[in-house]
Amino acid sequence: MQSALHIGRRGGEVTQLQNLLNKKLTPTPRIKEDGVFGPNTDKLLKKFQAANNLGIDGIAGPKTWAALKDVTKPSPKLAALAVVPASAPWVSFARNEVNQKEIKGSKNNPRIIAYHATTTLRANNDETAWCSSFVNWCLKQAGTKGTDSAAAISWLKWGKATSAQSGAIIVIYNSKAANSGLTVSGNHVGFLIQETATHFVILGGNQSDQVKISSEPKRVWNVKGYRWPSLLT
Numbered sequence: 536m537q538s539a540l541h542i543g544r545r546g547g548e549v550t551q552l553q554n555l556l557n558k559k560l561t562p563t564p565r566i567k568e569d570g571v572f573g574p575n576t577d578k579l580l581k582k583f584q585a586a587n588n589l590g591i592d593g594i595a596g597p598k599t600w601a602a603l604k605d606v607t608k609p610s611p612k613l614a615a616l617a618v619v620p621a622s623a624p625w626v627s628f629a630r631n632e633v634n635q636k637e638i639k640g641s642k643n644n645p646r647i648i649a650y651h652a653t654t655t656l657r658a659n660n661d662e663t664a665w666c667s668s669f670v671n672w673c674l675k676q677a678g679t680k681g682t683d684s685a686a687a688i689s690w691l692k693w694g695k696a697t698s699a700q701s702g703a704i705i706v707i708y709n710s711k712a713a714n715s716g717l718t719v720s721g722n723h724v725g726f727l728i729q730e731t732a733t734h735f736v737i738l739g740g741n742q743s744d745q746v747k748i749s750s751e752p753k754r755v756w757n758v759k760g761y762r763w764p765s766l767l768t
Contacts, residue, residue: 540595544572552576552595555603556583587750623702625670625677626726629738629746632669636745637661650740656685666724669740670704673726679764687722690762697763699730706759707735707751727761 538548550570556579557566566575577593584591587602595603635646638661647661650668653675658665667689671681682689690706697703705727712721725739734750735758742749 537595537597537600539597540572541593542572542574542577545570549576552580552603556580559583559603620700620702623726625673625679626702626728626738628676629669629673629726632673632740632746633738634745634747635740647740651685653681653683654685655683658685664741666739666741669746670724670726674764686720687724688720688759690724691760694762695765697761699727699758699761700763701728703727703761703763705735705737705761707737707756708759709756711755722759723756 538544540549540552547570549572550568552572553566553568553570553576556576557568560579560583566579580595580599581591581593583589583603584593584599589599589602632646635644637647638644643659643661647665647668648659650665650672651658651663653671654668656663656668658668664685664687667682667685667687670690671683674681682693687706690704694704699705703726704724706722706724708722710721712723723737723739723741725737725742727735728738728748729736733754734752735756736748736750738746738748740746
């Protein structure tokens with residue numbers, strides 16, 4: 536079993552941790568693999584934990600080690616580099632919104648309110664499920680009409696069916712996610728970046744209350760459809 540590592544630790548296990556972080560978070564090393572758990576290793580570890588929905592504590596415990604060694608799960612950071620066709624310009628707008636997030640408390644992120652403004656619901660707070668609003672907003676920026684609906688399921692009647700290609704709008708479903716902060720219905724919509732045998736890699740809004748790339752496991756999420764504009768305007 537791997538040791539729980541944190542800032543100040545030294546040795547071979549720290550070197551292994553640094554090596555795995557470099558492989559998971561970027562195509563080229565961003566940190567010196569010197570076996571010293573310093574501020575740079577701490578920063579990179581926390582970035583990995585945030586990207587993989589782990590507790591952001593800067594401690595490489597059992598769950599963090601398992602995620603680092605999981606070769607079947609694509610890294611959200613690496614997935615961001617996946618080639619998306621030029622025919623999907625909305626993805627560029629979506630990428631520019633990464634890290635937009637909800638504001639805790641009574642205040643609201645005005646950017647999320649702008650996403651909502653592209654739907655008929657026009658919600659005025661950033662806690663109303665906003666994955667569909669985000670997709671509508673991105674398409675509008677790219678000059679393409681969306682569904683105008685805040686419901687993720689609305690995308691299954693939009694455009695035309697397509698394959699699991701990068702840039703497609705993907706609708707997935709998880710009954711256990713219903714009435715969660717992510718979705719009320721259990722449906723979620725976003726832009727497919729990459730699909731593997733075990734995961735959907737999706738760039739979307741309202742993913743951990745922010746715009747980000749997430750790797751969603753197929754063992755709990757079922758795909759309902761992939762959609763593409765039937766006519767670009």
